[in-house]
Amino acid sequence: MRVDVTDRAREVVERAGRARPGTLTVTIGTGCCESTAPFLYEDFWPGPDQEPVGTVGDVVVYAPDYVRALYPGDESVTLDVIDELAESLSIETEFGCRLVLRGPRTDSATEPDACPVPAAGPARVVTGSLPEALRGLRIR
Amino acid sequence: MADYQLFIDGEYVDAASGDTFATYEPATGQKLADVAKADREDTQRAIGAARKAFDEGPWPKMSGAERAAKLNKVADLIEAKAEKLSELEARDGGGTIKKAMFADIPGGVSAFRWFARCAEEQPDRVDLEGTPFPPSSNYKRYEPQGVTTGIIPWNFPFIMAAWKIAPSLAAGNCAVIKPASFTSITALALGEIFQEADIPAGVVNIVAGPGGTVGEELASNPLVDKTAFTGSTEVGRRIMQLASGTVKPVTLELGGKSANIVLDDADLDLAAGAVLFGTFLHNGQVCESGTRALVHRSILDEFVALLVERAQKIVIGDPLDFTTDLGPLVSRGQVETVERYVKLGRDEVGEPVVGGSKPTGLADGLDTEAFFQPTIFTGVDNKAKIAQEEIFGPVLCVIPYDTDDEAVAIANDSIYGLAGGVQSTNIERAQSIADRMRTGTVWVNDYHLIDPQRPFGGYKQSGIGRELGVEGYNVYRQVKHVHTNPGGTRDNYIHFSALSGEI
Numbered sequence: 026m027r028v029d030v031t032d033r034a035r036e037v038v039e040r041a042g043r044a045r046p047g048t049l050t051v052t053i054g055t056g057c058c059e060s061t062a063p064f065l066y067e068d069f070w071p072g073p074d075q076e077p078v079g080t081v082g083d084v085v086v087y088a089p090d091y092v093r094a095l096y097p098g099d100e101s102v103t104l105d106v107i108d109e110l111a112e113s114l115s116i117e118t119e120f121g122c123r124l125v126l127r128g129p130r131t132d133s134a135t136e137p138d139a140c141p142v143p144a145a146g147p148a149r150v151v152t153g154s155l156p157e158a159l160r161g162l163r164i165r
Numbered sequence: 166m167a168d169y170q171l172f173i174d175g176e177y178v179d180a181a182s183g184d185t186f187a188t189y190e191p192a193t194g195q196k197l198a199d200v201a202k203a204d205r206e207d208t209q210r211a212i213g214a215a216r217k218a219f220d221e222g223p224w225p226k227m228s229g230a231e232r233a234a235k236l237n238k239v240a241d242l243i244e245a246k247a248e249k250l251s252e253l254e255a256r257d258g259g260g261t262i263k264k265a266m267f268a269d270i271p272g273g274v275s276a277f278r279w280f281a282r283c284a285e286e287q288p289d290r291v292d293l294e295g296t297p298f299p300p301s302s303n304y305k306r307y308e309p310q311g312v313t314t315g316i317i318p319w320n321f322p323f324i325m326a327a328w329k330i331a332p333s334l335a336a337g338n339c340a341v342i343k344p345a346s347f348t349s350i351t352a353l354a355l356g357e358i359f360q361e362a363d364i365p366a367g368v369v370n371i372v373a374g375p376g377g378t379v380g381e382e383l384a385s386n387p388l389v390d391k392t393a394f395t396g397s398t399e400v401g402r403r404i405m406q407l408a409s410g411t412v413k414p415v416t417l418e419l420g421g422k423s424a425n426i427v428l429d430d431a432d433l434d435l436a437a438g439a440v441l442f443g444t445f446l447h448n449g450q451v452c453e454s455g456t457r458a459l460v461h462r463s464i465l466d467e468f469v470a471l472l473v474e475r476a477q478k479i480v481i482g483d484p485l486d487f488t489t490d491l492g493p494l495v496s497r498g499q500v501e502t503v504e505r506y507v508k509l510g511r512d513e514v515g516e517p518v519v520g521g522s523k524p525t526g527l528a529d530g531l532d533t534e535a536f537f538q539p540t541i542f543t544g545v546d547n548k549a550k551i552a553q554e555e556i557f558g559p560v561l562c563v564i565p566y567d568t569d570d571e572a573v574a575i576a577n578d579s580i581y582g583l584a585g586g587v588q589s590t591n592i593e594r595a596q597s598i599a600d601r602m603r604t605g606t607v608w609v610n611d612y613h614l615i616d617p618q619r620p621f622g623g624y625k626q627s628g629i630g631r632e633l634g635v636e637g638y639n640v641y642r643q644v645k646h647v648h649t650n651p652g653g654t655r656d657n658y659i660h661f662s663a664l665s666g667e668i
Contacts, residue, residue, distance in 0.1 A: 054399020056420020056581070056626070057452050058318045058345075058495075060502050061554045064399050070406055091580050095550050109498045110186060110346040111376075112319060112396065114384070114403050118346075118375035121186070125498070128505055139497065139534065142194030146530025149193070151252055153487030155266045165272025165324055165615050 026093045027101035028053075028079030028086050034104040034124060038081045041065055041116045049116070051081060051104070053088040053126070061092060063104055063124040064115045103127040168198035169349065171207055171373065172356030174214035175366025180374070181206050188350060191259035191493040192484050194532040200349050203374035208341070208382040211370035215312045215339040216388045218367030225309050225337040229284040236281035236335055238362040240274045246358070247271070250351055252485070254323050258348040259493040259535070260447050261484045265323075269351075272615075273327035276633070279617035280335035283638040300657055301650045307642045309337035310414070311390030314383035316376070316404070317352065318396045319345035319495050320450045320557075326352040328632050329393055330369055336641040338391075341370045343383055347495050349373035376400070387411045391641065394418070395452070398580075398626045405629075416630035416640050418452065418622055420555045421583030424576035425455030425612065426598060428569070428589040429463050435610065436588035437471045443586055443612030444561040445479060445539050448494050452627075453584035455612055457545075457552055459572050462565045469543050469563055473519045476539045481524045483531060493535035494558060503537050503558030510551040510560070514542045520559070547575045555581070569594070573601045582624030586612045605631070 042049055047067040052075060055061045063086070075087040081104065088096075096102060104124060111123030167185045170177040179185075184202040189195065203211075219225055224232070243250065251265035260269070293303040315329030322344050333340040344352035352371055359369050372379055380400075384392050384407035393416040394404050401417040408415050425443050427436045443455030460468050484492030494500050500523070507521055520540030527533055537559055545552050545562040552562045566572045576585055584606040589595035592609065599607035605622045608614060615621055620634030630640050655661050661668065 052399060054397060054402070056398035056401075056555050057396050058320055058450070058557055059397035059399065060506075060557050062397070062399070064403065066403055069403065072402065091553075095553060107498050107501075109496060110188075111498075112345050112347070113400050114376040114380045114407075116377045118377040121375075123498070125502070126505070127501075128508060143530055143532055145193070145195050149483065149485050149530070151248075151255075151262055151485045151487075152483070155263065155487060159263070159267045162267055163271035163275060164613055165268045165275065165321075165617075 026078045026088055026096040027099050029101055029103040030079070030081050031103060031105045033106045035081055037106050037117050037120065037122060037124065038065060038084050040120065042082070042084070044119070045116060049084045051084055051086040051124070053078070053086065053092055055092065059113055062113070062126055064113055065117055065124060066114070067116060167201035169200045169353045171201045171203055171211070172353060172369070172371040173207070173211045174370065175360065177356060180204065181210070186346065188257060188347065190256050191495055191535045192531055194535065197256055198350060200353070200373050203372040203379050205378050205382050207374070208372050208379045209386065211341045211372045212312065212314070212382070212386050212388050214367040215341050215370055218365060219309070219311055219339040222339070222365050222367060224334070224339060224365055224368045227337070229287070229289065232335060232337065233281040233285040235362055235364055236277050236284065236331060239358055239364070240277040240281070242358045242361055243270065243274050243277065250323065250354065253354065254351050255484045255492070257350050258319060258322060259484055259495055261489050261492050263487050263489070264447060269321060269323045272324040276324065276327040276617045277331045279633070280331040280638060283332070283635065284335040287635065287638060298659060301648055303646065303648050306645045306647060308645060310641055310643055311338060312388060313338045313340050313391045313393065313641060314389050315340065315342045315392070316380050316383060316394045316396065317342065317344055319347040320447065320452070322348040323351040325395055326355060330355070332638050332641045334364070334368060336638060338641055339368045341372065341383060343379050344371065344373055346373060346375065381407060384408050385410055389413060391415070401628065414640070416632065417628040418632055419626060419628045421452045421454070421581045421623065421627050422457060422553065422555050422579045423453055423455045423581070423584045423586070423604065424457045424459050424602070425586035425588065426459045426572045426576060427461065427464070427468060428587065428591070428595065429461035430590050430594070431464070431588040432590055433464065433468055433471055437468065437475055439586060439588050439610065439612050440472060440561070441475055441479070445476070445491065445559050446613055448491055448537070449559045450495060450499070450557050451613070453606065453613065455584070455586050456556065456561055457547070458561055458563045459566050459575055460563055462567050465563070465565050469518060469541070472541055472563070476519045476541060479539050481527070481536060481538065483528060491539070491559065493532065494537060497534050499558065500535055500537050503556060503560060506551050506554070506556045506558070506560060507540060510542050510549070513549045513551065514545050517542050547578055553579065569598060573598055577603045580626045583627035584608070
C-alpha cells in the first residue's frame with residue numbers, strides 16, 4: 026500500500042502539529058459513517074495489526090492488516106482534504122475540514138471545481154402523508 | 166444568537182466563544198440553521214453540570230417508578246411533536262420524511278418507553294439465596310454508573326440520541342450527549358422536551374461541536390464514569406484509548422458489512438424485497454445494511470434480474486415528499502466517497518448492472534451532486550474492496566455461492582459482525598445458518614427491524630457491549646455485592662479461626 030499526500034493535506038497536518046503538543050499519528054481506519062478514512066490523532070497507540078505505510082512530514086501514517094491487504098504492493102490511495110463539516114475524533118475537525126482518501130494520484134489543486142449549489146427555489150413544504158400501510162408501524 | 170443553542174444545565178446557551186457552524190439541507194445545499202459550536206470549555210461545563218446533578222441532585226435518588234414517569238412524559242411530548250421533529254430530521258439529514266415518521270421519531274418514542282419500563286421493572290436489589298459463610302446474608306444492588314457520555318453519528322441522529330439518553334437516565338445517571346455536526350438539530354431540540362417534562366437541570370446536557378475537541382473531552386474527562394459511541398471502528402479504537410486513562414467502561418456500536426443470504430429455496434419475490442430494503446433503506450447509510458447479498462448460484466440470474474427491475478423503480482427525489490423512497494446522501498462529500506468505491510468496483514468487478522452514477526431529472530432546486538442511484542454489482546468476489554470496506558452508500562454487492570457452508574464462510578469472512586439476514590422458505594434451515602453467523606443480529610426473512618426490547622450490537626470489530634434490551638439497560642448500571650454478618654458471638658466470624666483466634 027502506498028499513500029500519496031496532497032499539498033493541502035500536508036498543510037492541515039502541519040497546522041495540527043502546531044496546535045497539539047503531543048506526537049501526531051495518521052491512521053487509516055474503517056467502518057460505519059466514515060467508510061475507510063484517515064484519522065489524525067495525538068498520542069495514539071497503533072494496534073498490533075497496524076504498520077507504517079507512509080509519512081506526512083514527520084507524521085507516520087499507519088494502516089491495519091485488513092486495509093493493507095486490500096491495497097497490495099504499490100497500489101495507492103491519496104490523502105486529501107475537504108472543507109466540510111466532519112465527524113470522527115480526528116484533530117483537523119477543529120479547523121472545519123476533514124482528511125479524506127481519494128483514488129491514486131489525485132491532485133485536488135487540479136481537480137475541476139465542484140458544481141455550484143443550485144439557486145434557492147421556492148420554500149419547500151412537506152407533501153403528502155404517511156401511507157396508510159405504515160401508520161402505527163415502526164421499524165425501530 | 167445561534168438558531169440552535171447548546172443545552173447545558175437545563176438551559177439553552179450559546180457557546181462560550183460565541184462561535185457557530187452552519188448546517189445545510191443536503192437536498193438543496195441551502196443553509197438550514199446556525200448551530201452553537203461547543204469547544205472544550207463548553208464541554209467541560211456540560212460535564213460539570215452533569216456531575217453536580219448526579220452528586221447533589223434528586224435524579225439518582227428517585228425511585229425507578231418516578232424516573233419512569235418522567236421518561237414516559239418525554240415520550241408523550243415527542244409523540245405530540247412528531248410531525249415537526251420528522252420534518253426537521255428529514256431536512257437536516259436528507260432522509261425521507263416517510264422514514265422519519267416510521268423509524269426515527271417513533272423509534273425514539275419506543276426507546277424512551279422501553280427504558281422507562283426497565284426503570285420500573287428491573288430490580289435495584291436482588292437478595293441472594295444461601296451462603297457459604299453462615300450466618301451471613303447477601304444481596305446484589307444495582308446502581309447508576311454516574312455521569313455518562315454519548316457520541317452519536319449523523320445517520321439516525323434523533324433515534325441515536327434516544328438510545329444514549331434513555332437508558333442512562335432510566336438507570337439514574339446524568340448524561341452529556343454530542344450529536345454529529347451534520348445532523349445536530351433534532352438532538353438539540355430534545356432539550357426543550359426535557360424542560361417541558363421537568364427533568365431536573367443538569368441531568369441531560371447536549372453539546373454540538375467538532376469531534377476532535379468535544380468528542381475527545383467526552384471520552385477522556387476524569388469526571389465521566391462511562392462513555393458510549395456509535396460510529397466508525399477507528400474512532401471506537403480511539404475512544405477506548407481515551408477512556409482507558411480513567412478506566413471507563415465503554416459501549417461501542419461500530420461498522421458493519423453485513424451479509425444477507427438468499428438460499429436456493431427462497432421465495433424470490435419476497436427475498437428481493439428483503440435484499441433491496443436491507444441495502445437501500447436511507448441510501449445504505451445504516452450500519453447494519455445488508456450490502457453483501459449472498460445468492461445461491463442456481464438462482465443467481467433470475468434473482469439479479471428481479472433486483473435490477475425493482476431497483477429501477479425506487480423513487481429518488483425530495484425527501485419532504487412522502488412518495489420519495491430515497492433522498493440525498495448526507496453530504497456531497499459522502500457522494501464522493503460512494504463514487505470512489507463505484508470506480509473501484511468498476512476496476513475490480515466490472516460495470517454495475519444498475520445505477521452507478523448520480524440521478525438525472527430531479528426537480529428544480531434539488532442538488533443533484535448530493536444524490537446517487539441505487540447501484541448493484543454482481544458476480545462480486547468477497548475479497549474485492551467493495552465487498553470488504555463499508556461504503557455507507559447505496560451500493561449492493563451480489564456474491565454467488567454454491568453450498569450453505571460456503572455461504573456461512575463468506576458471511577463470516579469480514580472484520581465486522583454487526584448483523585445479517587437469511588432468506589428462505591425453510592425456517593429450520595435458515596435458523597441453522599443464522600446460528601452459525603458471527604453477528605449480533607440476524608433477521609430470517611426480514612431486515613432492519615430493531616426493537617428496543619431486543620439487544621443490538623456487534624461481534625468482532627463491530628463493537629463492544631449491547632444497546633437496547635435489558636442488556637442495554639444494565640451497561641448503564643454498576644452492580645454491588647453487599648455481604649452482611651449479623652454479628653453476635655466470635656463463632657460467627659471466620660477471621661478469628663483464620664488468624665489464630667488471638668486477634
